[in-house]
Amino acid sequence: MPVRDYGVWKALPVHYEFEDRYEDPESPHLSLYYHDNKANPPQFDPGYRRNHRGGPRDPNRPSEIPGLFRAAINIKSRDEETRLAYFVRHDFVNHPIAEKLAKLDFGFHPMRKVDELDGKGLDYIRGALFTSQKGRVLPHDIPGVNNDLIDVLEPEVKKAIQAQATIFVFGSMFKTRNGIHNVHMNQGNILNFRNDDGVFQDGGLLIRYDDHWTGVLLAFASQAVHTDDNDGHALEPLVTWTDVLPVDRVENSVTITEALVNPQGADDRAARTKESITLGNLTSHEVSLESWSFHNSAGQTQDLPRNAVLAPWAMRKFEVPNCPLSNSGDTITLLNEKGLRVDGVSYGRRQGQQEGRPIVFAH
Incomplete structure (x- = not known):
């Protein structure tokens, strides 16, 4: 009935x-x-x-x-x-x-x-x-x-x-x-x-x-x-x-899409401040990145800016002065506010030596 x-x-x-x-x-x-x-x-x-x-x-x-x-x-x-x-x-x-x-x-x-x-x-x-x-x-x-x-x-x-x-x-x-x-x-x-x-x-x-x-x-x-x-x-x-339907899991919400590992110019502190990581939002809703962080293989971290957000389907670049990316190869891990892994990528020496060109990661 x-x-x-x-x-x-x-x-x-x-x-x-x-x-x-x-x-x-x-x-x-x-x-x-x-x-x-x-x-x-x-x-x-x-x-x-x-x-x-x-x-x-x-x-x-x-x-x-x-x-x-x-x-x-x-x-x-x-x-x-x-x-x-x-x-x-x-x-x-x-x-x-x-x-x-x-x-x-x-x-x-x-x-x-x-x-x-x-x-x-x-x-x-x-x-x-x-x-x-x-x-x-x-x-x-x-x-x-x-x-x-x-x-x-x-x-x-x-x-x-x-x-x-x-x-x-x-x-x-x-x-x-x-x-x-x-x-x-x-x-x-x-x-x-x-x-x-x-x-x-x-x-x-x-x-x-x-x-x-x-x-x-x-x-x-x-x-x-x-x-x-x-x-x-x-x-x-x-x-x-x-x-x-896709369940909203943090590991499926945001990915590391690019990393500028070797900026144009000398590999000194000034250049390192221009190193950056680009994130992409894979969902149809805004994602808050507050208290999220990047980590490299040496254990160094870069906290994302306070109140940082990603609009639906958007990409955003973040500079990482406190998390240097090695030209000899490295891993990059993205953690959320609970310290849980959201995404991770790696690259080798050959990619790290490419001056001025970002490394694009396929997912």
Whole structure:
């Protein structure tokens, strides 16, 4: 039996809150509050309702806000595999569903009554909504930068609110009619939720800006990526998002792409300050390099600059005056803030003797 009361809500977002690992370590949500009355919006002062973090949840603090609807977005699974698969597409305007959704009036629309979509909602498998290779499997809330679901989801909803964008939330309306849930993939479920399986009934958040659309799509990492075309049940052999998506491991995030070992000029201290190592970010997200370091075979180290970051798919050169690179051959190791190896390369005497030309490392 598919999820109940499935549809899409066209609305205007005004506020958000999320539960971190202290507030709810079991079944946390990001709550996105919105209204659908563009002509006469409700008055809401976000100052009175601040997101509580850093301690247990206040049992006396209600989830609902008078006058607003709430989208309850899962950010952790109760399954043994607690992570979620996350997909974001910033060119969603190119998907044919965008033009059709733009014609809808504000408010909740049961999918069976949406003629513009022929009664079909989102489908992660059949709808060509995203390129799966660009997805990420992420935990709920862990220390670090841009490495968990809160880190990637919060900026998207915050931007939508600040830009006064229009949102389209796909999922199941609450029984109380004051919000929506199941804002995630709703097929290929584990046994406990198999009754919710169905096709063209997946949840998601689409955001319409003045000049572009963004699609934010979530699935439980344990859900199947191949499902039956009729009932949405997982097909055998079982393949899940965990199996097909790259997991964010530090050793796969950044590589040493080049090293200028023998700068033009004499091999003295002045020249050595021009020795450099170039790093490349292999991911679609920003990587913080704070407290990372280079090491040579002699045990000398060079700390990377404070607050150093690598933009998505970017390369950046770092001078290494405290970590001299031998012209006779050497090893270069990149360690993260925990002292764990992220990447390592080596070169021989012949490469080290090439004056003024960087050594390019293939990975």
